[in-house]
Every structure is written in C-alpha cells, then in structure tokens.
Amino acid sequence: xxxxxxxxxxxxxxxxxxxxxxxxxxxxxxxxxxxxxxxxxxxxxxxxxxxxxxxxxxxxxxxxxxxxxxxxxxxxxxxxxxxxxxxxxxxxxxxxxxxxxxxxxxxxxxxxxxxxxxxxxxxxxxxxxxxxxxxxxxxxxxxxxxxxxxxxxxxxxxxxxxxxxxxxxxxxxxxxxxxx
Numbered sequence: 001x002x003x004x005x006x007x008x009x010x011x012x013x014x015x016x017x018x019x020x021x022x023x024x025x026x027x028x029x030x031x032x033x034x035x036x037x038x039x040x041x042x043x044x045x046x047x048x049x050x051x052x053x054x055x056x057x058x059x060x061x062x063x064x065x066x067x068x069x070x071x072x073x074x075x076x077x078x079x080x081x082x083x084x085x086x087x088x089x090x091x092x093x094x095x096x097x098x099x100x101x102x103x104x105x106x107x108x109x110x111x112x113x114x115x116x117x118x119x120x121x122x123x124x125x126x127x128x129x130x131x132x133x134x135x136x137x138x139x140x141x142x143x144x145x146x147x148x149x150x151x152x153x154x155x156x157x158x159x160x161x162x163x164x165x166x167x168x169x170x171x172x173x174x175x176x177x178x179x180x
Contacts, residue, residue: 015040015088016079016108020095021116022143024123025161030116030168031092037169038090041082045093048074062142065097072100079107096146105154112179113154114172118161120144155179 017040019031028044035042048071053063063071075093082089089108095101095115105111118126150156157175159168 013109014083014086016083016105016111017088017090017114018095018101018104018111019090019092019114019116020101021118021161022094022096022123022147024126025116025118026126026165026168027094027116028092029165030114030159030172031090033165033169034114034172035090038088040088040090043075043078043082043089043091045071045075045091048078062146068097068100072103076103076107079104083108094143096143096148098148098151101150111154112176113150113156114175115150115156115158116161116168117158122162 017031017034019027019034021027028046031044032042034040049057050071053067053071056063056067075091079089079091091104093104095104095113101113105113155175157172159171161168163171
C-alpha cells in the first residue's frame, strides 16, 4: 500500500480531509484509518450533535436544516481552532447539504473531500448489523434523498464502499499524490 505518512510534510498550511457519505457507508472507519496512517487529528461530526438531536434521530426522525445549523457551527468552530493550531485534520461527516459543506470546508484554506457511495443493499446490511450507533436505519432513505450534488470547488474523490479498507486507502493515497 502507498504510504500516507507524508501527505502533509511539506505543507505550510494545514490540510482538512472530509470523508462524507450517508450513514453506513463506512466514513468513520475510513476517516479514522486515514488519520491514523497520516498522523492527522481525527474528528467525527457525530460527536457534535446535541443530546436532543441524537434522541430525535434515534427515533427515526430526521433533523431539519434549522436543527443542523448549531451542529455545523460547532464543527466549524472546532475545525477553525485546529487550523489556527496548524493541525491537519480528517473529519468524518455526512455532508448532505451543499450549504453546510461550504461552511465546513471554509474552516481550512486547503481541503479535499472523499465521498463514499454504496449500493443500497450493502448500506442496509451494514446498518442492520450495527448496534453501537444512535442513527436509526429508518433515516437512510431521508439521507439519500437529502444528499445534494457536489460543486467543483474542492477536489473530490469518489469511492465505492464495497471496496476493502485497504483498497480505499490505496485509492486515497493515489488521489493525494499529485495534490502534494
């Protein structure tokens, strides 16, 4: 496998990598592995949800855009702090709405996105096997419906979640090579 250890060695500005996708695509797993392999700070957007939002999603009720705003602001604030500390960061984040992605990506001067996509059967299977997460499998349909198209302002790597973790990491390293 290609090494991720030096993807940011010569950067003067810190780098933000945002791994996105609907629930069950494996974004937290991939983001955590990228962070560990590259010695970046790992951040999971789910940890910034309020207890009310978690309770609501646990009941299968999607959040409104208004309910997401404070969550997005908390993530942005933490990312801005990391940037000011010159920390490279990998964020696992659903990335459903373009306006929210713009806020997230604006926290860093240099950023790249990774979009995990998967067959509905695979995601449904993963969600049914998962017991340690608050996200109700009932929300998958609403997440898929709310995923907005991506603009071309930020480099974006699209990956298939059906690939192995090692395959995904190799594809990410190959994507990053010309950007360094």
